[in-house]
Amino acid sequence: MPDKPQVPAADQTLRILALLGRSRGPVAASSMATALGLPRSSVYHLLATMQEHGFVVHLPEQRRWGLGTAAAELAGGFNRQQPLARLGGPVAAALADRTGESTHIAMLTGRDVIYIVEERAPRRPALVTDVGVRLPAHLTATGRAMLAGVGAAQLRALYPDAASFSTRTERGPRSPRELRDVLREVRRIGYAFEDGEVTLGMRSVAVAVRDHTGWPIAAVAVTWSDDAERDADAMIAAVQDSADRLARRIG
Template sequence: MEKKYWVPALEKADVVLQAISGQPSKLKLIDLSKQLGINKSSMFSLLNTMETLEWVVREAEGTYSLGSKLGFIGNVFFKQFSLIDRFRKEASVTKHTIQETIQLAKLEQRDVLYLAKEEMPSPVRLASEPGMKLPAHATALGKAMLAALDPAEVEALYPNEELGQELTLHTIKSRRELMEQLAAIRDQGHACDLQEAVMGFCCVAAPVRDAQGKVIAAISCSMFQHEWEQKREQASREICALAGRLSQGSCQ
């Protein structure tokens, strides 16, 4: 592996964590120093920093074990796969209720990253597939997740008034309009995309939250524009209910 942009301190922290994980509550500072060939001064700094970050815990006897922060991060790592599994199970039922394809995505800066899709047979397939990205401001999924951010965070993501990346004639063009829509989405609990991502298609999305109430993803369903007026209320209701089941909390 090329180490052109390598950070040696992180590599040292990694080997320390691996050593502690192999012998939890067994190794003291001097033991780690000898075993890993890291001088005591550097080892002290590493352990002190990791203890402050809650990566490790210093026991009463001076030995070390892994800290709660690593447990939290590891739990989140596995939960992301659990969410996709639960989405597939739950959405496979809901898609038949509303007769529309349902998608799961997460927010990555100014983009929506598609994670999974439960598809209904249709003569027209949605172009969005797991692994694809689209501009968040142009999609119901993105707006549902952007609405969970503080306005200051949204402004930091979109420092310019002109948003750019117009996917259709109906894509939001200005930060002012985006902020207005996000305020409304916070009140109603779900977001809509009216031909903003793809001409001829409308979409409704709702946020998925973790146990602390933080938005970690969103789900949506899309349909032809001519079906929107007949199915929008049912679709909104079912998508919010599905988001509630996937969340630890509930959808408004």
């Protein structure tokens, strides 16, 4: 007999989304309840919450429910990440070999970055940038490298006020103006840098990877500890070369 889920509501929500994903069209709530063995009241409550977040839409004329735009965005994100991860893996591995430090590739999603590739160098400190991890974009080198390439209107929409900013180590920009200053410098020098803003004692440098339209589709970075004697200029050059290589690989 399978173990009971530790978070029943999350389990039920995912089962509903999976059922809708398998179905050929919209499904009635009563049919979902029957198919999944769930109380109708629970299904209606979960659907209402998912509707608020855009994962499902209600079709009142048909009395049925279908997948919403947020679910489509998840699928689109997966379709974008998979090819980039395949193409970026060898690039990150070569960068780790060249620098002797751990490397990663991330994508921008809202105000976060999500790490899609990580190559850990031997005998180097463990990082928080595992594949699938999300971190605030304004604190990370990869996030800043990509944010420097978005338009002013989108940046204002992402970071409208000071409440949009979080910290991990009490370092980093705390307001839209401070972030604009950081990104202005990134655009000027062509790469992004962070020092202890994600993890104290660690620093990173990143360069954006642009697609054929000029959009920052990803960023490549290398991270090293304060006590490692590294030539910063050499690290920057290595990351720039790797970003250029990945850009060529994605065409």
